[in-house]
Amino acid sequence: MHPSLRRTRNILDFALSSLLRRRGRNLSLLLVYTLVVAVLASLIFFVQALKREARLVLGQAPEMVVQRMVAGRHDPIPTAQAEAIRAIRGVREVTPRVWGYYYDPVYGGNLTVMGQEGGGLAADSVLIGQGVARSMRVKEGDMISLRGYTGLPMLFSIQKVLPAESELVSSDLVIMALPDIRTLFNLPEGQATDLMVRAGNPRELPTIAAKIVERFPDARPILKSEILRTYDAIFDWRGGLLVAVLASALLSFVIFAWDKATGLSAEERKEIGILKSIGWETSDVLLLKFWEGTVISLTAFLSGVLLAYGHVFFFSASLFEHALKGWSVLFPRYRLIPTVDAYQLGVLFFLTVLPYTAATLVPCWRAATVDPDAAMRS
Structure with a gap:
C-alpha cells in the first residue's frame, strides 16, 4: 500500500x-x-x-382557456364567442366548458362540479371522486343530495366512483350531465364557464391569445405554460x-x-x-x-x-x-x-x-x- x-x-x-x-x-x-x-x-x-x-x-390540460372578466371577476362567457374564436387563423378547436364550485356545509368542503355531454352519463346521475365518496360515506349506486340554486335539494344517483389512480385530480370532483349542472348553478343555455382552445401549432398560442384579446377586450386567455409557472x-x-x-x-x-x-x-x-x-x-x-x-x-x-x-x-x-x-x-x-x-x-x-x-x-x-x-x- x-x-x-x-x-x-x-x-x-x-x-x-x-x-x-x-x-x-x-x-x-x-x-x-x-x-x-x-x-x-x-x-x-x-x-x-x-x-x-x-x-x-x-400535461393533459387544455393549451389555452379563455375566460370572460367583468369588473375584475370571472363571469360566464357567451358560447357564441366560440365560433368567432374558432375563425382565428391557427385555432384548431374551441370547446365550451361548464363547471363550478359547490360548497357542502355538512362536510365543510368545496366540490368541483363539471358538466359532461354524452359519454354514457344519464340524467340525474353523477360520477364522483374518491375523496367525495370517503367524505360522504357513499358508494356506487347510492344517492347524494346537492342543494340547487333555488335552495331546493337535487337528488343524484352515483353511477360510478372514479378510480383511485386518478385521485390526484379527481378527489373532489363531481361530474354530471350538462342539463343538470345548468339547473344546479342556474346557468342558462348559451353561456359557459369558459372556453377550451386548442391550436394547430402550440408556438402560435401567444399570437392567438393576443388576437382574442383584440377582438374581445373582456376576455382573459390563460396558457398552460402560465398555469405551470404558477404551480x-x-x-x-x-x-x-x-x-x-x-x-x-x-x-x-x-x-x-x-x-x-x-x-x-x-x-x-x-x-x-x-x-x-x-x-x-x-x-x-x-x-x-x-x-x-x-x-x-x-x-x-x-x-x-x-x-x-x-x-x-x-x-x-x-x-x-x-x-x-x-x-x-x-x-x-x-x-x-x-x-x-x-x-x-x-x-x-x-x-x-x-x-x-x-x-x-x-x-x-x-x-x-x-x-x-x-x-x-x-
Whole structure:
C-alpha cells in the first residue's frame, strides 16, 4: 500500500476510535444534525415531487382557456364567442366548458362540479371522486343530495366512483350531465364557464391569445405554460414558508453545532498535546479532526436524506402534507413518484456538511500550533 494511503487509513482508524470514546457527546450532535437534514431534505423531496405531479397532471390540460372578466371577476362567457374564436387563423378547436364550485356545509368542503355531454352519463346521475365518496360515506349506486340554486335539494344517483389512480385530480370532483349542472348553478343555455382552445401549432398560442384579446377586450386567455409557472411558484412559496417557520430551529442547530465544533474540551486539548509530543505533525492533527468532522457530518447527511426519502415517498410526508398539498378538506390519497433534485441536494450538502467540517478545523489548528507541554497542562 502506498505510504500516503496507509497514513490516511491509520488516521481515519484513530478518528473513528476517538469518536467512539466520546460517544455520548457525538451521538447527541449526530441526532440533532440528522433531524435537521431530514426536515430540509423532506421539504426538497416533497416540493419537487409535487411539481412533477403537477406537470404530469397538467400535461393533459387544455393549451389555452379563455375566460370572460367583468369588473375584475370571472363571469360566464357567451358560447357564441366560440365560433368567432374558432375563425382565428391557427385555432384548431374551441370547446365550451361548464363547471363550478359547490360548497357542502355538512362536510365543510368545496366540490368541483363539471358538466359532461354524452359519454354514457344519464340524467340525474353523477360520477364522483374518491375523496367525495370517503367524505360522504357513499358508494356506487347510492344517492347524494346537492342543494340547487333555488335552495331546493337535487337528488343524484352515483353511477360510478372514479378510480383511485386518478385521485390526484379527481378527489373532489363531481361530474354530471350538462342539463343538470345548468339547473344546479342556474346557468342558462348559451353561456359557459369558459372556453377550451386548442391550436394547430402550440408556438402560435401567444399570437392567438393576443388576437382574442383584440377582438374581445373582456376576455382573459390563460396558457398552460402560465398555469405551470404558477404551480411552481406556489409550491416554492409554500416550501419557503415552512423553512421560515423552521428558521428558529435551524438557528438553534447552527448555534449548537458551532458550540460543539469549536469548543474543544480539556481532554481533547490534552490529546492533541500528547499526539504532538509523540511526533504528530500539525497537518496530521488537522487531518484527524477533519476526518472526525467528516464522519459525523456525512453520517448525519446520509441518514437525514434516507429518513427524508422514506418520510416523503413511503409515508406521504405526513408531517407537513397539509401545508403543501393545498386542499382544504378533501385531501387526495396517492403515493408520490420518487423525484430527487440533484442540484438542490448538492446545495443542501454544501450548506450542512461543509460548514460543520470547516468549523472543526479552526480550534484544532489553534490547539495544534501551541507547545505540546502547554497543551497537556491546560
